Amino acid sequence: MGRVGTILSGVLAATLFAILPGCGSSVPPTPGLGVPAVVRLAPSPTASMDLGSSLQFIASALNANKSPLTTTFTFRSSKPSVVSIAENGLACAGAWDSLSIPIVCTPGGAGTAVITASSSGVTSSPVTVYVHEPIARIDVTPIPLNAPPAPGPNNCYTALAGSQQTANSQTYEAVALTDDASGLPTVDITSTVGPFSWSASQPTVASLALLNTHGIPNGQVRATAKVPGLTQIIATIANAASAPQVFEACPVQSVALSVNGGNSISAAKGNSTRVNATITDIAGNVITPALTWSSSDPTVASVSTTGVVTSANAGGSSITASCIPPGCNVNLTPMQAIYPAGSIQATYTGTTSTPFGVFVSTMSPQCAAKPNCEALLVPITGTPASAGTGVALPSMPNSLRFEPKGATAFLGSQQGLIRVVAAASPPTITPIPSVKGKLLAISPDGTRLIVADNQSVVKQVFIYNNTAGSSTNLLISGATAAAFSPDGLKAFIVAGTSLYVYSAQAPLQVGTLPAAGTDADFLANGMFGFVAEGSGGTSYVATCDDPSTPLSSQISNIGAAANFIRALPDSSGMIGLAPPDLTFIHAAITGFPLPVGANGCPAPLGGISLSPTVTSFDLGQGVFNPIAFLMASDGQKIYIVPDSGDVIVYDIPGNQVTFRSLIGNPHALAAALAPDGQTLYVSADDSQVHIINTVSGGDLMQVPVPSSSLCTVTTGGPPPKCLPDLLEVRP
Numbered sequence: 001m002g003r004v005g006t007i008l009s010g011v012l013a014a015t016l017f018a019i020l021p022g023c024g025s026s027v028p029p030t031p032g033l034g035v036p037a038v039v040r041l042a043p044s045p046t047a048s049m050d051l052g053s054s055l056q057f058i059a060s061a062l063n064a065n066k067s068p069l070t071t072t073f074t075f076r077s078s079k080p081s082v083v084s085i086a087e088n089g090l091a092c093a094g095a096w097d098s099l100s101i102p103i104v105c106t107p108g109g110a111g112t113a114v115i116t117a118s119s120s121g122v123t124s125s126p127v128t129v130y131v132h133e134p135i136a137r138i139d140v141t142p143i144p145l146n147a148p149p150a151p152g153p154n155n156c157y158t159a160l161a162g163s164q165q166t167a168n169s170q171t172y173e174a175v176a177l178t179d180d181a182s183g184l185p186t187v188d189i190t191s192t193v194g195p196f197s198w199s200a201s202q203p204t205v206a207s208l209a210l211l212n213t214h215g216i217p218n219g220q221v222r223a224t225a226k227v228p229g230l231t232q233i234i235a236t237i238a239n240a241a242s243a244p245q246v247f248e249a250c251p252v253q254s255v256a257l258s259v260n261g262g263n264s265i266s267a268a269k270g271n272s273t274r275v276n277a278t279i280t281d282i283a284g285n286v287i288t289p290a291l292t293w294s295s296s297d298p299t300v301a302s303v304s305t306t307g308v309v310t311s312a313n314a315g316g317s318s319i320t321a322s323c324i325p326p327g328c329n330v331n332l333t334p335m336q337a338i339y340p341a342g343s344i345q346a347t348y349t350g351t352t353s354t355p356f357g358v359f360v361s362t363m364s365p366q367c368a369a370k371p372n373c374e375a376l377l378v379p380i381t382g383t384p385a386s387a388g389t390g391v392a393l394p395s396m397p398n399s400l401r402f403e404p405k406g407a408t409a410f411l412g413s414q415q416g417l418i419r420v421v422a423a424a425s426p427p428t429i430t431p432i433p434s435v436k437g438k439l440l441a442i443s444p445d446g447t448r449l450i451v452a453d454n455q456s457v458v459k460q461v462f463i464y465n466n467t468a469g470s471s472t473n474l475l476i477s478g479a480t481a482a483a484f485s486p487d488g489l490k491a492f493i494v495a496g497t498s499l500y501v502y503s504a505q506a507p508l509q510v511g512t513l514p515a516a517g518t519d520a521d522f523l524a525n526g527m528f529g530f531v532a533e534g535s536g537g538t539s540y541v542a543t544c545d546d547p548s549t550p551l552s553s554q555i556s557n558i559g560a561a562a563n564f565i566r567a568l569p570d571s572s573g574m575i576g577l578a579p580p581d582l583t584f585i586h587a588a589i590t591g592f593p594l595p596v597g598a599n600g601c602p603a604p605l606g607g608i609s610l611s612p613t614v615t616s617f618d619l620g621q622g623v624f625n626p627i628a629f630l631m632a633s634d635g636q637k638i639y640i641v642p643d644s645g646d647v648i649v650y651d652i653p654g655n656q657v658t659f660r661s662l663i664g665n666p667h668a669l670a671a672a673l674a675p676d677g678q679t680l681y682v683s684a685d686d687s688q689v690h691i692i693n694t695v696s697g698g699d700l701m702q703v704p705v706p707s708s709s710l711c712t713v714t715t716g717g718p719p720p721k722c723l724p725d726l727l728e729v730r731p
């Protein structure tokens with residue numbers, strides 16, 4: 001801004017403060033508030049002003065009880081020829097034409113002045129004001145390091161304090177320049193402008209320590225790496241700012257998990273164990289940034305932010321940890337999420353003292369077509385188990401899922417999502433009419449839901465934020481399957497031959513699959529995601545993909561037919577089902593150990609690759625129609641529920657098939673497995689929920705859920721035929 005501009009700004013500011021009362025205006029003291037104990041003045045402790053500019057000082061006071069005090073203030077400048085301050089606290093880097101009604105600020109000379117405010121004999125701390133020629137530019141330059149260690153690859157600084165091989169910090173110096181006679185910013189006025197203010201765009205990446213230069217504090221700053229990632233460092237003063245300096249804290253290269261010298265936990269329920277994470281940056285230093293820890297089944301085993309795994313129930317869980325923003329590898333472009341090559345498989349033994357809750361409902365088209373017909377959500381609890389009183393739902397559901405911790409259930413419907421607080425008695429129901437369609441997936445932390453609306457005029461997918469109560473709408477038509485990565489960073493959304501990759505931290509990506517997708521899941525460690533494509537095979541893509549390369553070119557397909565796909569909890573691979581066969585995809589991850597400076601992402605962004613091999617096992621049942629493909633949480637057994645016939649049980653370690661018959665040989669409608677893997681629940685067209693003990697075997701109990709329990713006509717009369725075709729276990 002030119003000299004005339006700064007004078008006019010002073011005129012406008014002065015006029016405003018002359019018209020409107022503010023801090024420092026002549027407002028009579030409020031009776032009974034007493035004498036100030038403290039007077040404060042802002043800005044403080046220093047200020048910097050171009051010649052002829054204006055700056056508003058704000059005074060405030062506290063009484064002896066540290067409560068705000070309304071009073072009048074007197075402002076004083078130690079050098080009125082350098083800084084003139086009006087009665088309302090508006091300062092001029094020069095001389096005001098009037099201290100009572102300041103309008104014109106006439107520039108004076110460069111120098112310093114001390115400003116104070118006082119009231120009833122109490123004076124504020126002094127503020128030193130630096131008056132100088134207008135700043136045309138601020139240059140910030142790194143000061144060369146005098147001795148090793150030097151920065152690491154890509155000029156990065158390690159977060160390991162005291163590293164002997166990589167520098168941990170960098171010092172920067174700021175210089176203020178004004179224009180010379182020819183109008184070029186060449187004249188150094190740094191010694192006259194006062195202390196600079198320093199800031200980092202990502203303060204978690206680097207800490208800033210102010211230093212001295214030219215005899216002025218804050219002329220230099222030392223940036224020290226804290227968390228792997230990228231930040232920009234900027235110096236500002238007197239409304240001028242420098243160009244940003246890029247500071248990179250060496251990104252994480254690899255993560256390795258271990259526990260008691262191995263990669264698994266086997267204990268009785270109720271135990272706690274710490275998982276050790278060895279994290280290496282690209283300079284080869286072992287560092288300790290915060291990782292995102294996740295458990296595939298938090299009701300069996302939860303994991304803390306420091307890797308302590310605590311078991312609450314019998315069963316199994318896969319424990320993994322990843323380096324993802326915003327806590328790790330912050331602000332890197334492209335985003336570099338780093339996963340361990342293997343996860344920790346935790347298995348806990350024991351019996352469940354409290355039976356799991358089961359909820360059933362109906363998708364009956366007869367009820368949906370009948371006026372005033374309501375579907376009910378029916379709890380099945382107790383010992384022996386029995387059906388409780390159903391709770392009316394606001395619309396006919398089409399899907400039912402619990403969030404991983406089990407407190408809340410969600411039902412999808414074409415009239416809106418339905419939230420159910422299952423812990424309440426009776427369960428409380430909240431409709432969410434703005435999010436319509438079928439519920440496809442819930443994130444591991446329960447905060448985000450993927451809902452596909454394929455029936456409205458506008459076909460779309462909703463990413464519903466359960467915490468904020470808002471949604472992101474994606475114009476995706478025909479979505480039929482979805483899955484979140486274990487850490488919730490990304491989600492795969494399958495719509496025909498299109499694979500959409502969603503992340504809250506990156507733009508939506510889309511790639512073309514070789515065949516129409518039917519199911520999706522991620523390796524237990526989170527490094528790769530897989531899509532089942534029926535007879536078209538199975539495709540996979542790295543979670544840490546390269547957004548600069550078309551996603552379609554990063555999708556690899558293997559000849560592993562699968563309609564359903566599930567991850568093994570030890571990260572060794574995936575199991576797919578394409579009747580009559582089970583397909584095993586052995587996921588060998590290669591590329592370790594990585595050379596220093598390498599990116600720990602999979603190819604094409606990094607140097608890690610997947611070399612899958614495929615084997616198949618014939619279940620000996622011919623072609624059948626499965627309504628559920630369930631894996632026990634400990635990864636030992638697979639339960640396949642056909643729509644008719646016996647339940648197929650496949651023992652993974654023993655490579656053996658056994659069967660469980662449903663009493664009465666009904667047609668199965670839905671199935672769910674308890675987190676401890678000891679109970680299988682199957683609802684059928686005989687209007688019963690069959691409870692199978694997977695340890696002793698056999699259909700030990702059948703709980704009737706008649707049509708009258710599942711739907712009702714509010715205007716009276718008999719309800720239509722309603723079957724329990726929605727079923728879910730509350731974790």
